[in-house]
Amino acid sequence: MSAEATNPEAHAEVRPELRRRGRSRLDLRRLGRAALLGPTSRDRLPDAIGHVAEAHRAHHPDADLSLLRRAYLLAETSHRGQMRKSGEPYITHPLAVTLILAELGAETTTLTASLLHDTVEDTDVTLDQVRAEFGDEVAFIVDGVTKVEKIDYGAAAEPETFRKMLVATGNDVRVMSIKLADRLHNMRTLGVMRPEKQARIAKVTRDVLIPLAERLGVQALKTELEDLVFAILHPDEYERTRALIAAHTGESDPLPAIADSVRTVLREAGIAAEVLVRPRHFVSVHRISRTRGELRGSDFGRVLVLVGENADCYAVLGELHTCFTPVVSEFKDFIAAPKFNLYQSLHTAVAVPEGYVAEVIVRTRQMHRVAEAGVVALGNPYTTGDTADSDEERVDPTRPGWLSRLLDWQQSAPDPDTFWTVLRAELAQDREITVFRADGSTPGTISLPGGASCVDAAYALHGEAAHGCIGARVNGRLTSLSSPLSDGDTVQLLLAQDASSGPAPDWLDHARTPAARIAITSWLQAHPDGAGPATAAPRAPLSVVGARGDGGNAVADLPDAHVRLAGCCTPVPPDAVAGFVVRGGAVTVHRVHCPAVAQMRSLGRTSVAVHWRATADCRVTLLAESFGRPHLLADLTEAIAREGVEVVSATVEPPVEQRVRHTYTLQLPDAAGLPALMRAMRDVPGVYDVSRA
Numbered sequence: 208m209s210a211e212a213t214n215p216e217a218h219a220e221v222r223p224e225l226r227r228r229g230r231s232r233l234d235l236r237r238l239g240r241a242a243l244l245g246p247t248s249r250d251r252l253p254d255a256i257g258h259v260a261e262a263h264r265a266h267h268p269d270a271d272l273s274l275l276r277r278a279y280l281l282a283e284t285s286h287r288g289q290m291r292k293s294g295e296p297y298i299t300h301p302l303a304v305t306l307i308l309a310e311l312g313a314e315t316t317t318l319t320a321s322l323l324h325d326t327v328e329d330t331d332v333t334l335d336q337v338r339a340e341f342g343d344e345v346a347f348i349v350d351g352v353t354k355v356e357k358i359d360y361g362a363a364a365e366p367e368t369f370r371k372m373l374v375a376t377g378n379d380v381r382v383m384s385i386k387l388a389d390r391l392h393n394m395r396t397l398g399v400m401r402p403e404k405q406a407r408i409a410k411v412t413r414d415v416l417i418p419l420a421e422r423l424g425v426q427a428l429k430t431e432l433e434d435l436v437f438a439i440l441h442p443d444e445y446e447r448t449r450a451l452i453a454a455h456t457g458e459s460d461p462l463p464a465i466a467d468s469v470r471t472v473l474r475e476a477g478i479a480a481e482v483l484v485r486p487r488h489f490v491s492v493h494r495i496s497r498t499r500g501e502l503r504g505s506d507f508g509r510v511l512v513l514v515g516e517n518a519d520c521y522a523v524l525g526e527l528h529t530c531f532t533p534v535v536s537e538f539k540d541f542i543a544a545p546k547f548n549l550y551q552s553l554h555t556a557v558a559v560p561e562g563y564v565a566e567v568i569v570r571t572r573q574m575h576r577v578a579e580a581g582v583v584a585l586g587n588p589y590t591t592g593d594t595a596d597s598d599e600e601r602v603d604p605t606r607p608g609w610l611s612r613l614l615d616w617q618q619s620a621p622d623p624d625t626f627w628t629v630l631r632a633e634l635a636q637d638r639e640i641t642v643f644r645a646d647g648s649t650p651g652t653i654s655l656p657g658g659a660s661c662v663d664a665a666y667a668l669h670g671e672a673a674h675g676c677i678g679a680r681v682n683g684r685l686t687s688l689s690s691p692l693s694d695g696d697t698v699q700l701l702l703a704q705d706a707s708s709g710p711a712p713d714w715l716d717h718a719r720t721p722a723a724r725i726a727i728t729s730w731l732q733a734h735p736d737g738a739g740p741a742t743a744a745p746r747a748p749l750s751v752v753g754a755r756g757d758g759g760n761a762v763a764d765l766p767d768a769h770v771r772l773a774g775c776c777t778p779v780p781p782d783a784v785a786g787f788v789v790r791g792g793a794v795t796v797h798r799v800h801c802p803a804v805a806q807m808r809s810l811g812r813t814s815v816a817v818h819w820r821a822t823a824d825c826r827v828t829l830l831a832e833s834f835g836r837p838h839l840l841a842d843l844t845e846a847i848a849r850e851g852v853e854v855v856s857a858t859v860e861p862p863v864e865q866r867v868r869h870t871y872t873l874q875l876p877d878a879a880g881l882p883a884l885m886r887a888m889r890d891v892p893g894v895y896d897v898s899r900a
Contacts, residue, residue: 255279255302256322262309263318270315278322278341285330292399300392301325307388311427311580317381320348324385328353344379351375351382352389363623369415370617370626377614380582383419387428390416394435409439418634422609424548424581433490448493452507460484461504465565469510472530478522481513485568505563512569517542520553520569527567531557534564542574547609547639547654549577609639609654612667616722619729629721636719642692644668645680645699653698659719661688662710665700666723673723674730675708677701677834678866678895685832685895689717701895703834709734761786763794764816770794776801777828777899780878786815825878826855831869831888832896835862842891843869850884851876 256279260272282301289297305321313321319341326332327349334353338346352375354368376383390412397405413436420429438445462484470482486508487495496502512523520542527533537556545551552570559565576584613633620626638657642664653667661681665673665688679686680699692698710727718724761778763770763786770786776798778784786794787807796817797804808814833839840859847854853874860868875881888897 255283255298256305259302259306259309259318262306263313263315266309266312267314272315274315274319274341275322278319278345281332281340282322282326285326285332289329291396293396297325297329303392304385304388307391307428308384308583311388311425311583312576313381313384313583316344317348317384317583320345320352320381321385321388323349324352324389347375347379348382348385351379352385365411366623366627366630369630370623373610373613373617373630377610380423383423384425384583387416387420387423387425387432391428391432391435394432397435397439405439409436412436413440414631415634420581422548422634424550424577425579425583426550426581427579430488430490434488437490437493444493445489448489448496451496451502452489452492455502455504455507458504460507461559461561461563462508462510462565464561465505465559465563466510468559469512469527469567472526473512473523476522476526478519478526479515480519480523483511483513485509485511503563505565509566509568511575512567513572513575514569515571517571520571523569524553524555527555527557527569531559533557537566542570549581552578609633609636609656612654612720612722616720616725619722619725625725629725633721640692640694640696642694642696642698645683645697655692656719658691660691660717661686661698661700662714662718662727663720663723664692664698666718666726667720668700669702671726671730672702673700673726674710675703676710677703677708677893688714701834703836703893761796761817762820763796764818765794768792768794768815770796770817772826773797773801773803774828775803777826777872779825779827779875779881780819784817784819786817787812788815824874824876825881826872826874827881827899828870828872829885829888830896830898831871831894832898833867833869833891833894835867836893839867839891839893840869843871843888843894846887846891847871847873847884850880850887852880852884 256275260275263270263272263275279302283298286297286301291297291300301322301324304324305318308321309318323332323337323341323345327334327337334346334350337349351372355364355371372382372386393408394412397408400408412432417429417432417436420426420432437448466482466484470480473480473482487506492502492507495506499506514520514523534556537554539554542551542553551574552568554566554568556564556566570578613630616629616633617626620629633656636656636658640655640657640659642653642655644651644653653664655663655667661679662673662676665676665679669676676688678701679688679690680701681690681692682697709730712731714727715724715731718727761770761772761784765786765788768788769792771793772778773795778796778798783799784796785799785804786796787804789795794815794817797807804814831843833843840857844854844857855872855874857872858870860870873884875884885897888894
């Protein structure tokens with residue numbers, strides 16, 4: 208995007224180890240001369256992009272290259288006379304970016320936009336000209352990667368450029384594919400910049416571009432970007448890692464022999480597979496050296512097994528675990544449970560007779576393409592049918608939950624500094640979970656970052672209406688809003704009836720998503736006096752006691768015995784019950800499944816037969832769980848009275864975290880009315896559960 212370049216020979220002297228094995232490096236000076244000379248014939252591609260065409264045809268044999276030829280001619284003409292800081296013609300930069308994408312398997316539209324990605328920003332070519340010549344799709348992508356004018360935005364130009372780019376990515380993910388390739392080439396050629404500018408660009412790459420490459424699954428770009436950033440920001444650790452790899456290169460590498468053993472095992476099992484040794488990149492070696500200490504030969508790479516079908520992956524796994532000793536703790540199945548960035552593979556580790564432990568990755572060839580190139584490998588995600596002119600709305604299958612969340616919350620962050628800070632915090636989340644809605648509403652699933660709480664789920668589902676959230680049920684059980692969620696949980700959010708309700712300040716301690724944090728912060732700033740629901744001060748329990756006896760209509764088969772119903776289980780007709788004689792000669796009646804019955808029998812207490820009188824009335828104790836609000840006790844009492852039930856006693860415990868427990872002992876004229884009574888109490892606003900004591 209900018210003329211960030213260096214002398215390629217100097218770069219090769221400093222960083223030869225970062226070159227990818229088996230990939231020929233672009234000769235920028237040769238390409239620059241070819242670009243200036245132009246094509247020798249109008250009916251064939253210019254020599255300068257012959258290698259781009261070759262890489263493109265390797266993935267798309269039937270691709271129409273005429274569009275690339277036209278795009279190259281426009282790019283070369285418009286950039287003619289512009290030079291990079293290293294002295295190469297500027298056209299070498301879009302050529303290099305396009306080659307990176309062609310090697311990853313990008314389709315023709317992406318490569319066309321890549322060749323033109325700097326024309327609108329750095330030349331006199333207008334977006335309307337690009338649209339007229341190459342169509343709306345190419346114009347949209349080029350506009351998406353074009354920086355905003357610094358003269359208009361000043362210091363906010365970089366955050367606003369990324370905001371614009373991310374919004375465009377939400378409509379066409381190919382925008383970000385080009386940006387990542389653009390940044391990779393600029394990072395490869397960053398050496399002529401001042402050290403402070405190198406560090407600034409490297410930090411932005413580390414905080415924003417590398418996490419985006421990871422989330423879009425473009426591992427081939429992500430790993431090289433990581434190594435380039437590592438060398439700039441941590442030169443001492445980079446040099447130690449380089450020396451460690453160089454020392455290992457001179458030693459006998461056990462991985463080729465292990466790979467041969469794996470080939471033999473699979474061949475004898477009749478499984479067609481390609482077995483390769485994949486060296487670790489610099490950052491990966493550095494990470495495992497910090498966790499494992501001194502490294503052995505098998506730690507510098509992994510064995511990669513490529514097969515044809517998903518079922519073959521598990522067949523390979525079975526043979527490996529049968530013929531070698533598996534390290535159980537290292538097994539991960541990303542085929543049955545793919546990562547949120549499209550990644551699928553089986554990971555395992557096996558111990559071989561020579562005493563080495565080798566990590567093994569098993570995947571299909573299609574999984575390998577997606578693992579390396581991510582969304583770039585998916586081709587054109589916007590094909591809607593047999594005709595290109597279809598009016599059907601385009602649906603992007605590559606737009607994951609994290610991108611949808613990002614596009615939502617950026618609208619609430621008009622301040623560039625807030626957007627930039629929150630964006631980096633959001634991208635620092637390296638795990639994603641999926642939770643399900645308990646009510647079956649659409650959407651049925653919610654994607655959240657790992658560590659998200661019920662607060663995050665509330666704002667993801669209800670937006671600003673979540674200000675009135677008063678609780679949640681997770682997997683059917685009531686829980687606080689601060690509870691963290693796990694992958695696969697079922698969530699039901701409980702909202703207050705009072706529209707003036709607002710979040711508590713401590714919600715910020717549990718919010719992980721930017722959308723939740725921005726919404727909570729905005730509400731608290733707009734209500735500095737805390738107009739939200741106040742938590743009532745602790746107070747002594749309120750009790751209202753009636754004057755009726757406590758035996759109800761239970762009768763014990765013991766002459767003159769005083770009978771009372773146990774408060775622990777509050778039996779009512781027609782419950783099966785058992786009685787036990789307690790101190791003073793009274794008989795306490797329990798439901799037969801009450802834990803106290805088992806305890807009594809374990810102590811050797813003899814049960815007394817108990818039966819119910821023919822009368823239908825009964826006494827029962829109910830627990831009402833609710834969220835604190837004014838007039839709740841009056842509303843509950845009114846609901847009970849409407850059912851024709853007499854309150855014998857009532858106790859209200861002090862509120863805890865805005866939740867209140869009411870205990871009622873009630874006299875019912877007919878035991879058959881108990882279910883209707885409990886339903887009526889649950890219907891009172893704020894009450895979320897009613898149960899027998």
